[in-house]
Amino acid sequence: MWKYQALIVSLASTAALAAVDISKFPSKTDPTHFTIPSIPQTTSHDVATECQYYQSNFTVDKTQWPTVWDIATSNNMNTSAEFMSVYNAIDWTKAPTAPVRKLTAAGGLNLTGYDTVNDPDCWWSASQCVKPKASGVNPDIYACPEPETWGLTFDDGPNCSHNAFYDYLETNKQRASMFYIGSNVLNWPYGALRGLKDGHHLCGHTWSHRMMTTLSNQEVLAELYYTAKAIKYVTGVTPLHWRPALGDLDDRVRWIASQLNMTAILWNLDTDDWAAGSTPGITADTVNQRYKDFIQMGSNGTYKDSGNIVLSHEINNMTMDFFVNHYPDIKKNYKHVTDVATCMNIAHPYLEKVITFPSFDASVNSNAGTATGSGVIPGASSAPSSGNSVTPYTNFYNGPLFIAALFGLLLVAV
Ligand SMILES: *[C@@H]1O[C@H](CO)[C@@H](O)[C@H](O)[C@H]1NC(C)=O
Ligand SMILES: *[C@@H]1O[C@H](CO)[C@@H](O)[C@H](O)[C@H]1NC(C)=O
Ligand SMILES: *[C@@H]1O[C@H](CO)[C@@H](O)[C@H](O)[C@H]1NC(C)=O
Ligand SMILES: *[C@@H]1O[C@H](CO)[C@@H](O)[C@H](O)[C@H]1NC(C)=O
Ligand SMILES: *[C@@H]1O[C@H](CO)[C@@H](O)[C@H](O)[C@H]1NC(C)=O
Ligand SMILES: *[C@@H]1O[C@H](CO)[C@@H](O)[C@H](O)[C@H]1NC(C)=O
Ligand SMILES: *[C@@H]1O[C@H](CO)[C@@H](O)[C@H](O)[C@H]1NC(C)=O
Ligand SMILES: [Zn+2]
Numbered sequence: 416m417w418k419y420q421a422l423i424v425s426l427a428s429t430a431a432l433a434a435v436d437i438s439k440f441p442s443k444t445d446p447t448h449f450t451i452p453s454i455p456q457t458t459s460h461d462v463a464t465e466c467q468y469y470q471s472n473f474t475v476d477k478t479q480w481p482t483v484w485d486i487a488t489s490n491n492m493n494t495s496a497e498f499m500s501v502y503n504a505i506d507w508t509k510a511p512t513a514p515v516r517k518l519t520a521a522g523g524l525n526l527t528g529y530d531t532v533n534d535p536d537c538w539w540s541a542s543q544c545v546k547p548k549a550s551g552v553n554p555d556i557y558a559c560p561e562p563e564t565w566g567l568t569f570d571d572g573p574n575c576s577h578n579a580f581y582d583y584l585e586t587n588k589q590r591a592s593m594f595y596i597g598s599n600v601l602n603w604p605y606g607a608l609r610g611l612k613d614g615h616h617l618c619g620h621t622w623s624h625r626m627m628t629t630l631s632n633q634e635v636l637a638e639l640y641y642t643a644k645a646i647k648y649v650t651g652v653t654p655l656h657w658r659p660a661l662g663d664l665d666d667r668v669r670w671i672a673s674q675l676n677m678t679a680i681l682w683n684l685d686t687d688d689w690a691a692g693s694t695p696g697i698t699a700d701t702v703n704q705r706y707k708d709f710i711q712m713g714s715n716g717t718y719k720d721s722g723n724i725v726l727s728h729e730i731n732n733m734t735m736d737f738f739v740n741h742y743p744d745i746k747k748n749y750k751h752v753t754d755v756a757t758c759m760n761i762a763h764p765y766l767e768k769v770i771t772f773p774s775f776d777a778s779v780n781s782n783a784g785t786a787t788g789s790g791v792i793p794g795a796s797s798a799p800s801s802g803n804s805v806t807p808y809t810n811f812y813n814g815p816l817f818i819a820a821l822f823g824l825l826l827v828a829v
Contacts, residue, residue: 433676434505437653438766440644443473446611446651447769457605459578462732466575473604473649480641483598486630487622487637501640502633505674511536511549513667516628524626524663538628538665545681549666553678556656557724559758561775563713563750564722566758567591568682569738570620570658571689572729573599573606580735585613587742592680592755593729594620594658597642604649611650616754616764616772618680619643619657626663635671643675652765656680656755676766680755682726684709688734699733706741713748724755751779 451457452472455464479497481487492498513536517525524540537544545555559566572595584591593615600607610617619642621627627635639657647653657677659668664679672679686705690697709725712718728734745752756764756772764772773781 434674435501435640435676436504437640437643437647437675440647440653442647442649442651444608444649444651446765446767449608449612449651451605451608451612454605456575457578457609460582462576465578469605471604473601475601480601480645481622481637483601484623486625486634487597487641488634492637492641493633498637498640502636505636505671507632509551509670510632511552511666511670513538513628513665515631516626516663516665518626518629524628536665536667537669539659539681540626540628540661540663540665543662547666547669549670551673552666552669553673555664555669555679555681556755556759557681558683559722559724559753559755561722561751561753561758562720563718564758565709565713565745565749565752566682566722566724566755567727567752568594568658568680568724568755569727569729570594571596571599571624573603573610574729574731575603575606576731577606577609577729577735580729580739581609581613583739583742584615589742589752590614590616590754590757592616592618592656594618594680595642595646596620596624597622597638597645598624600642600645600649607646607649611652616656616756617646617650617652617654618764619646619654619677621657621660624660626661627659627668628663628665632667632671635668636674639672639675639677643677652767652770655764655766680724682724684723684725686725686727686737688737689728689730691733691737699737702737703741706737707744710741710744710748713745713750718749722749722751722758751775753778 454469456467456469459465477490480490481492482489519525526541529538529541531541534542534544535548537546537548539545545557547554567589569591572593590613593610595607595610595617597619607617619639621638622642623638625638627638630638642657643653655677656679657672658680662681664681669679686702686709687697688702691699691702709723727738751758753775757778758775760774762771762774
């Protein structure tokens with residue numbers, strides 16, 4: 416019994432102590448009080464207007480960042496003093512020894528030679544494994560535990576063309592977990608700020624969207640580190656959750672993420688929305704049928720004891736529209752539609768504790784009054800909300816912690 420308790424204590428402390436201190440990233444934003452400039456790119460619903468390049472307040476010193484959309488060790492980041500100190504803070508002798516995977520000529524993962532039956536590395540791409548076998552690794556989140564609950568997630572943002580979509584979510588007071596690509600955050604910083612302003616749960620989605628198991632330890636670390644740094648620089652919060660491109664995750668990659676105190680969020684239902692029309696066998700009808708099946712599962716008993724996490728994408732009008740078209744039926748067939756931090760009761764999904772998410776129960780109670788009929792308000796007509804100084808509408812302001820964080824910032828600035 417004593418041994419058992421000691422083991423729990425030691426496991427808990429391993430999980431709480433990350434090897435790398437990422438609390439000193441610079442930022443230009445106070446996440447509790449900021450302004451998004453009201454320019455056509457942040458207010459228009461016209462894609463060409465939204466996607467015109469703009470010079471933002473978030474100037475990028477190119478010597479401090481990897482090349483946008485290239486592997487995050489590019490631009491000599493891996494030989495920089497900053498990255499080397501991060502890399503050297505990690506005890507790599509403890510890292511799982513799973514090999515770096517290979518791509519086939521066609522660009523897919525080469526699974527040849529991997530023992531998928533015993534799945535020694537809990538390689539999701541081979542087996543959809545979500546329960547790590549290595550020690551010192553944060554286990555994946557892959558389904559909301561609450562019954563009849565749709566865990567709402569969108570990958571690959573922030574992209575320029577999302578204003579109508581974010582307005583629609585805001586009008587419906589609907590929060591989601593948003594998995595942001597570091598390169599997109601630097602390209603479209605006001606898009607990332609909009610995600611924070613609307614109270615979405617911001618998570619990392621790597622710097623360059625490569626298959627993570629095919630990257631070296633150094634490259635994996637850089638992909639995670641520079642994405643967190645970009646999100647912090649622009650929004651003032653450092654994400655503690657992330658998602659690998661295409662779910663490509665094994666215990667080696669999980670262990671490296673755990674050194675940054677980051678936990679992977681996967682999914683248990685995949686809309687394949689991004690693939691419609693571009694991948695053989697997947698059409699708009701395929702994706703619409705997926706949505707219809709997933710919707711039916713909300714009321715036919717499939718999720719009577721626990722919920723799901725659904726993978727969908729921000730990428731473009733097609734992917735966002737699939738969701739908008741099905742949202743009224745999702746609301747009718749599920750008791751709850753929430754971001755993942757809320758359904759997991761994660762009060763502090765960022766390193767900075769100035770943003771607090773409500774518990775699942777609190778979020779359910781605060782929404783109960785507005786749920787009439789399908790509870791969905793048709794979008795597109797809501798007034799653009801940028802240009803004002805706002806506190807994210809669903810987040811609670813925590814005075815004492817905010818002051819503590821300010822002290823932290825002052826100390827760091829010295
Ligand atoms: C790790 O993250 C948790 C929240 O997930 C936080 O409470 C803790 O302070 C973090 N630890 C470090 C060392 O960053
Ligand atoms: C950002 O730039 C705009 C001009 O484009 C300026 O009006 C605004 O005050 C700046 N905001 C911050 C937070 O620096
Ligand atoms: C830095 O990264 C590049 C690209 O991934 C690689 O070719 C090079 O060997 C790395 N340099 C060091 C010192 O690790
Ligand atoms: C996959 O890797 C094996 C070696 O492990 C190799 O023999 C095979 O040609 C590769 N397949 C493809 C499609 O690249
Ligand atoms: C997609 O484009 C159509 C036509 O321009 C527009 O009505 C709709 O609002 C757009 N959807 C989203 C989610 O942006
Ligand atoms: C619920 O609906 C899904 C999707 O149509 C279906 O695959 C599943 O078998 C149904 N389950 C029950 C218990 O009817
Ligand atoms: C961003 O949005 C534009 C316009 O919808 C689209 O053409 C482009 O492919 C998107 N890029 C990414 C990286 O999602
Ligand atoms: Zn993606």
